[in-house]
Each structure stands twice: as C-alpha cells, then as structure tokens.
Amino acid sequence: MTQNNLNRRSLLRGGGAAAAGAAAVPLLGTPAGAAEQRPGGGVGHGPPAGGADSVVPTRDPLIEQRADPWITYPHRGMYYMTGSVPAYDRIVVRGAPTLEGLAHTRESTVWKRPSSGRMGGHIWAPELHRIDGRWYIYFAAGDSDDVFRIRMYVLESRAEDPREDAWELRGQITTAWDTFALDATTFEHRGSLYYVWAQAEPGIDTNSNLYIAEMDSPVAIKGDPVRIAVPTKEWETRGFRVNEGAAVLVRNGRVFMTFSASATDANYCVGLLTADAEANLLDPASWTKSPQPVMETNEANSRYGPGHNSFTVAEDGETDVLVYHARSYREIEGDPLYDPNRHTRVQKLNWYPDGTPALGIPIAEGESVVRLSPLDSPESFVRHGQGGRLVVDRVADRVERSQFRIVPGFLDPGRVALRCVDLPDHHVRVSDGSLVIAPYADSDEYGRASGFIRDEGLAGRDGVSFRLSEDPHSYLAHREGRLVVERPRGWADRQRATFRVR
Structure with a gap:
C-alpha cells in the first residue's frame, strides 16, 4: 500500500492530534478496497517582489465561495481541488497545472446527492486522496429528512483524472457510534494508513472530538479508534465545543496535525497537535495540543474565521503552502453555515527555528509577501x-x-x-x-x-x-x-x- 505525499525533504502528510481526556474505544469496519498519493513540481512564477513567496499566488481569495478547501499535492503535473459548495448539494473537483490556474479552470460535478433518503441532506467537506493508484473522496452527508444527521462516506474512482465521471459510492465508513461524524482525512506514515475524523461521542458534552484509527483499506477502518483531542480550552469552545477539520504534515521528526475549533463564524480558528514521528500514533499520550491557536481572526487584514485548512506544495516543489478558508467580514445574518462567503485562500507556510510550522496570520490580498x-x-x-x-x-x-x-x-x-x-x-x-x-x-x-x-x-x-x-x-x-x-x-x-x- 502506498500513499506518497513527498517533496524533496519529507513525507508531507502524516497525522495525529493532542489529547484532552483521550481514550481508546471499539470500532466497527466496512468493506475493503485498495489505495497512492504522489506530488510533482514545476516552475515557479514571480511578481516583481521576487523570492520564494512569489511561487505562491497573491490572489486572495484564490477561489470564491469554496469552504473546507482541499488542494492535492501535484499528481502528474496537475493540482486538484475540492471543497464545500454553498448549496451543500454536490461534490465538485477542479484541476490545473498551477495553483493560480485553479482560480480560472472549469469545475466538474462528480457526484450529486440523491433527491431523498440517505445522503439527501447537507454534503460537507469533501477531501480528495490518491491511494494505490485510485482516487478516493471522503465526505460527510446528512439525510433528506434530517440534513444534520451527518455521517461519513467514501467515493472511489479508477480514472486517472478525478474530474471524470467515474466515481463509485463505496458506502459509509462506520465507527463505534451512530452519531454526528464528519471531516475525515487520511494519511500514510511508516507503512500504515491512518484515518482521522471528528465525531460526537456519547457521554461527552462536546459537539465533536478528534479520533484516529488505522485503516484496513481506503474504505474501512480496523482496530480501535483513539480519542486524541477534546475541545476544552476557551478558544475551542466559543459558540460550540468543536474540534474538527484535521490536516496532517510530517516534518522535522514530528507529526503535525492542524485542526479547527469553535463556531464557524469569526470565532473559528486553527489549533495544532504534535507527536514524535517515531511514537505510536494510536497512543493518546503521544499527542500534545498547543496551548493557543496557531491561526485566528485578524482584524487588521479583515480576515475572519480562518480554518479547515489543508497543505500542498508550490510549483517549485519545495515551498510549503497553507490552504484555508476565511471570510472578509465579521457580521453575519443568520446561521453562519448558510453564509456563502467562506472563500478558499492560500499563503506560504513558514517554519520556526525549532522545526514547528509557522502559520502566521491570514494575509490580505496585495503584493507578494516577503x-x-x-x-x-x-x-x-x-x-x-x-x-x-x-x-x-x-x-x-x-x-x-x-x-x-x-x-x-x-x-x-x-x-x-x-x-x-x-x-x-x-x-x-x-x-x-x-x-x-x-x-x-x-x-x-x-x-x-x-x-x-x-x-x-x-x-x-x-x-x-x-x-x-x-x-x-x-x-x-x-x-x-x-x-x-x-x-x-x-x-x-x-x-x-x-x-x-x-
């Protein structure tokens, strides 16, 4: 089994999350499938300011009205992108040879929700992964009679291009409880394929916690899942008690997992969980949660509620790129989930001398950042x-x-x-x-x-x-x-x- 997300320095996706009240729980599985992921590189382009940042687009937003953005590492010279659409009724994929090109390319609808019944409600946060030569989309869906009865599902495609109409629904990925579950991601580390997701666990007074489990295949979990993060800090419990939207990066001898917390308005923010790369990722004690968010609302730049991020690499094959969504205004009428203007944004991911990721602040549109x-x-x-x-x-x-x-x-x-x-x-x-x-x-x-x-x-x-x-x-x-x-x-x-x- 291979899932390659490498730039010239290291595996760019691995995972885990920090534990607050972590515990192991039993888990149910689903049928098997098979799974591979590999990036590419290209030639950077630069505005007059020059420098490494110039290979990252300064367009902001990169794509309007696409929340929960997921941009793949380059595959055969192409980036692919998916994310939540405001209508929450379908899954879309777009592709381009450059990050900037994703802003201008066509978008293909690869799956639509049924008109009624199971999965006929809200369709949330799709993620696109290439595993063992096939594409997989992990997504969450509600039912037509209860749009918030959110559960996790997976699609599979054998086509080389994920925009093709070749997707097969492989079914639900089941867990220990039949409860609200969403925001699944997957990554390979040290020969094992892992699955990380957010779920409401019976008996815990939170909206969602983070869990990790090993995968038996790209469409099924094996063994017991482990609770690795619970929202307990003030910045994780504003509006709702939420840990969700995990994304993983392996670097500098550690496994870094970002996640999102609190309500989806201006309170939304990004936290960080860290484990040693040699540690047992299924041991909750392996994970440490940073005490403060690593990205949050920035009034000076008018960027509100940054979150649900992913990672990719620029066309130079070396510059790490942070992908996330944020609004450009604070005040929202009604439920923030139905405000459509969570736009996809990208910026360079920097690193601190101690080897930890430096997400910084959400940056406004303008000249190249240096x-x-x-x-x-x-x-x-x-x-x-x-x-x-x-x-x-x-x-x-x-x-x-x-x-x-x-x-x-x-x-x-x-x-x-x-x-x-x-x-x-x-x-x-x-x-x-x-x-x-x-x-x-x-x-x-x-x-x-x-x-x-x-x-x-x-x-x-x-x-x-x-x-x-x-x-x-x-x-x-x-x-x-x-x-x-x-x-x-x-x-x-x-x-x-x-x-x-x-």
Missing part, C-alpha cells in the same frame, strides 16, 4: 520588535512580524516602501537616523522617510539592497542584531547591506 534575510546571517530575518524598532534575528515566534510587502513609494514611483503584513498601515521609515515602523501619514516627510531605492544586491545578484532616498550612499544594513542605516565600505559591509528575499 521576508528579508541578510547575507551575513542567512538564518535570520528582519522583523519589527518592541517600540517599532527593526531587529534581525531567527524569529522564534510571531512570524508575521517578519513579513513585509515591497510596494510603490508614496512620492516617487521609482522608489519602494516596505509595508508590514501584520500592521498594513505601517511602513519602515527612517526616524532620527534609526529605522522603525510607523503608521502612514499623508505628508511629504513621511513619503521621503519611507521611500527607498531598490538595487541589485551589493554582494551579489541573488540579493537586493535598499538605498535611502535622501542619501544615495546610505543603505539598510544588518549590524549586531539591528537593522541600521550605514554607508558600506568593504566586502563585509556589502554583505550586511544585501538581503535575500525569501
């Missing part, structure tokens, strides 16, 4: 710190403070400004010879102080340098953990004044 790393300290990045000062370090947390956009200058289109991603009204500017971030002011003085001349790197073409508008001999430079203004003289100075755009 991080600036000085040539003399390649593991460090420019970021804003206490009092708005600009520092250079390894960014152990709050990755968004090290993310900028290179935008046109305010007084001269030949100049550029460096805009903060987390404070989009703030720009880097010179103040009394020091570099700080400061909110925009409609003045010539602000325009001059925040305008820089972007040059080819003083220490090589693989970097960029920024000259002051008012003093063409002075540059932004790294000096002893600070971003400063200085006039480079020797080669070491040129390296300190050259930044890789990453």
Whole structure:
C-alpha cells in the first residue's frame, strides 16, 4: 500500500492530534478496497517582489465561495481541488497545472446527492486522496429528512483524472457510534494508513472530538479508534465545543496535525497537535495540543474565521503552502453555515527555528509577501520588535512580524516602501537616523522617510539592497542584531547591506 505525499525533504502528510481526556474505544469496519498519493513540481512564477513567496499566488481569495478547501499535492503535473459548495448539494473537483490556474479552470460535478433518503441532506467537506493508484473522496452527508444527521462516506474512482465521471459510492465508513461524524482525512506514515475524523461521542458534552484509527483499506477502518483531542480550552469552545477539520504534515521528526475549533463564524480558528514521528500514533499520550491557536481572526487584514485548512506544495516543489478558508467580514445574518462567503485562500507556510510550522496570520490580498534575510546571517530575518524598532534575528515566534510587502513609494514611483503584513498601515521609515515602523501619514516627510531605492544586491545578484532616498550612499544594513542605516565600505559591509528575499 502506498500513499506518497513527498517533496524533496519529507513525507508531507502524516497525522495525529493532542489529547484532552483521550481514550481508546471499539470500532466497527466496512468493506475493503485498495489505495497512492504522489506530488510533482514545476516552475515557479514571480511578481516583481521576487523570492520564494512569489511561487505562491497573491490572489486572495484564490477561489470564491469554496469552504473546507482541499488542494492535492501535484499528481502528474496537475493540482486538484475540492471543497464545500454553498448549496451543500454536490461534490465538485477542479484541476490545473498551477495553483493560480485553479482560480480560472472549469469545475466538474462528480457526484450529486440523491433527491431523498440517505445522503439527501447537507454534503460537507469533501477531501480528495490518491491511494494505490485510485482516487478516493471522503465526505460527510446528512439525510433528506434530517440534513444534520451527518455521517461519513467514501467515493472511489479508477480514472486517472478525478474530474471524470467515474466515481463509485463505496458506502459509509462506520465507527463505534451512530452519531454526528464528519471531516475525515487520511494519511500514510511508516507503512500504515491512518484515518482521522471528528465525531460526537456519547457521554461527552462536546459537539465533536478528534479520533484516529488505522485503516484496513481506503474504505474501512480496523482496530480501535483513539480519542486524541477534546475541545476544552476557551478558544475551542466559543459558540460550540468543536474540534474538527484535521490536516496532517510530517516534518522535522514530528507529526503535525492542524485542526479547527469553535463556531464557524469569526470565532473559528486553527489549533495544532504534535507527536514524535517515531511514537505510536494510536497512543493518546503521544499527542500534545498547543496551548493557543496557531491561526485566528485578524482584524487588521479583515480576515475572519480562518480554518479547515489543508497543505500542498508550490510549483517549485519545495515551498510549503497553507490552504484555508476565511471570510472578509465579521457580521453575519443568520446561521453562519448558510453564509456563502467562506472563500478558499492560500499563503506560504513558514517554519520556526525549532522545526514547528509557522502559520502566521491570514494575509490580505496585495503584493507578494516577503521576508528579508541578510547575507551575513542567512538564518535570520528582519522583523519589527518592541517600540517599532527593526531587529534581525531567527524569529522564534510571531512570524508575521517578519513579513513585509515591497510596494510603490508614496512620492516617487521609482522608489519602494516596505509595508508590514501584520500592521498594513505601517511602513519602515527612517526616524532620527534609526529605522522603525510607523503608521502612514499623508505628508511629504513621511513619503521621503519611507521611500527607498531598490538595487541589485551589493554582494551579489541573488540579493537586493535598499538605498535611502535622501542619501544615495546610505543603505539598510544588518549590524549586531539591528537593522541600521550605514554607508558600506568593504566586502563585509556589502554583505550586511544585501538581503535575500525569501
């Protein structure tokens, strides 16, 4: 059995979840089938800002009105995408050779709910997986007489292209209880195929918890499922007590599982569960839940309720990509489930020095997002710190403070400004010879102080340098953990004044 989700560094999907009141419970199975997953790569494309981020589309949203988005790793040069449609009445798949292309390509309806009876209600959160040379779609469905009698089902296709009309319903994936169950995902790790899902367990006062079990085949579970996460923290229990929407990434000797929590309005957020890659993933003690959400509503960027994410890789085959949905407004009339504007969004997934994923904040539309790393300290990045000062370090947390956009200058289109991603009204500017971030002011003085001349790197073409508008001999430079203004003289100075755009 193979399910390959590899980029050049590692298996990109594996799984688990952190345990609060975890326990093992018995489980029922379903008939067998067979299962494979493999990514590809391609050529990156870049807007003027350049750098690794430029291989990730800056279009936001990437696709409108597609919640619970799932984008596959490239398969034979194609990305495939599915997600919930606002009518909750069908399953759709689209495909394109680039992430950006998914925004423009046709969409095929591969399965429609029956007009009545079982599965005739809400159709939720389909996921598309290729396992052992076949495609599988895991989805949740209600019944026509009770649209919220949600249970989990699976479709199978032997076609090479999942957009083809070749899908067969393989039936329900049953669990220990006939209760509300949804958001199934699957992944392979160390030769075993795992299934993770959300379910309401009798006797536990929550809407849904997370469970994991080994799979006997792509259409059946074997053995006992294990409860690995229960919503107990304040940020998991806003509106509803929910853990759901798991997605898995194996990297740096660990298995990372993101999940979504709370109600599907602006309270919706992303949590993180972590296990050692050598641990027994069916042991609830193997999993640790991070104490705070790793992505949540961001007022400054007008992104509300980010969640139900997945992961893929950019066309360069190396840059990790976070896929998620979010709204662009807070206020919702009626039940949030029937507000259609949870849009599919993508952004680069960064990593902290300790090897954990840095999801950051949901980023608004605009120029390519970049991080600036000085040539003399390649593991460090420019970021804003206490009092708005600009520092250079390894960014152990709050990755968004090290993310900028290179935008046109305010007084001269030949100049550029460096805009903060987390404070989009703030720009880097010179103040009394020091570099700080400061909110925009409609003045010539602000325009001059925040305008820089972007040059080819003083220490090589693989970097960029920024000259002051008012003093063409002075540059932004790294000096002893600070971003400063200085006039480079020797080669070491040129390296300190050259930044890789990453």
